[in-house]
Amino acid sequence: MSNCTITRFFCKIRKTIFGCKNTPRVSCVNLQGVIGKDGKLSSGINIDNIEPILKRAFGMKNIKAVALNINSPGGSPVQSELIYNRIRELSEEKKIPVYTFAQDVAASGGYWLLLSGDEIYAHNSSIIGSIGVIFSSFGFVDLINKIGISRRVYTEGKNKAILDPFLPEDADNIKILKEAQSDVFLGFKDLVKSRRSKKITAADDDIFTGAFWSGRKSLELGLIDGVCDMRTKMKEKFGAKTEIILVGAKKGLLKSFFSEKSSNNYSVAFETMLHKVEERIEFNKFGL
Secondary structure, eight states, X not given: OOHHHHHHHHHHHXXXXXXXXXXXXXXXXEEESOBSOOOSSOOOXXXXXXXXXXXXXXXXXXXXXXXXXXEEOOBOHHHHHHHHHHHHHHHHHHTOOEEEEEEEEEETHHHHHHTTSSEEEEOTTOEEEOOSOOOOOOOOHHHHHHTTOOOOOOOSSTTTTTTOTTSOOXXXXXXXXXXXXXXXXXXXXXXXXXXXXXXXXXXXHHHTTSOEEEHHHHHHHTSSSEEOOHHHHHHHHHOTTOEEEEOOOSSOHHHHHHHSOHHHHHHHHHHHHHHHHHHHHHHHTTTO
8 A cells, every 4th residue: 555545544534533624514413202211222312322422422523513403202301301401511511502403393302402402493394392291191990990800009108109090080199290290391481481582472371381383383483593404504504515424322223232132132122112102102192
């Protein structure tokens, strides 16, 4: 191999790792799925599987910004808050702006993540909003009575069996749930107001209802800053030659699967299938 060839080879490696000084670079992270703790192979979003990716995205050399593509119907408010906080912390620490982009849906916790952007964008047909808190369950009291089954529960603490689906509803238990939901809801509202207060054009009674809207309508309401896709906006911001660098998990799905012992593969695969079904149900709420 000639010296000239070797030089070109190392220049190419250097450009890949550090970038060209004259070429603007933006690191991009895809946040896809339901937000919350999940199984080994499921595609959900939580702080444990997202933080290493975020650190790599913000740690890249010579980047102008971090772009986040968000496609999530929501999920855990705690995980939403943890991820949001980490994004803002890294942005301020590294002095790197964040641009967030909604894809099919950024609703509930998905909109929480969307708020982490210094500027927020969506497509015309994106689903945005659903600013609220929900808890859903089933009641099986009549069913077990019909088939002759009695429920036996022993607790220390009168509210330990709160909202047990095999016991009759209790007004005090519902009050506890509603108070907890109210606290979470107020925190969500405060975040929206702190991030969008100067841009929201509608009254609180119209925004904080749990309703959702198209990207076009969300722009009218002030929930987003514009209708545009990520690549177009980043090149508009930083120039036509801007390089978009996708940052993802280091370990692929197949590698993760086959690294498990064969005796565990069936249980892991079953867990993954259940998560996929639950995820599909969440997306179906928004007609997706």
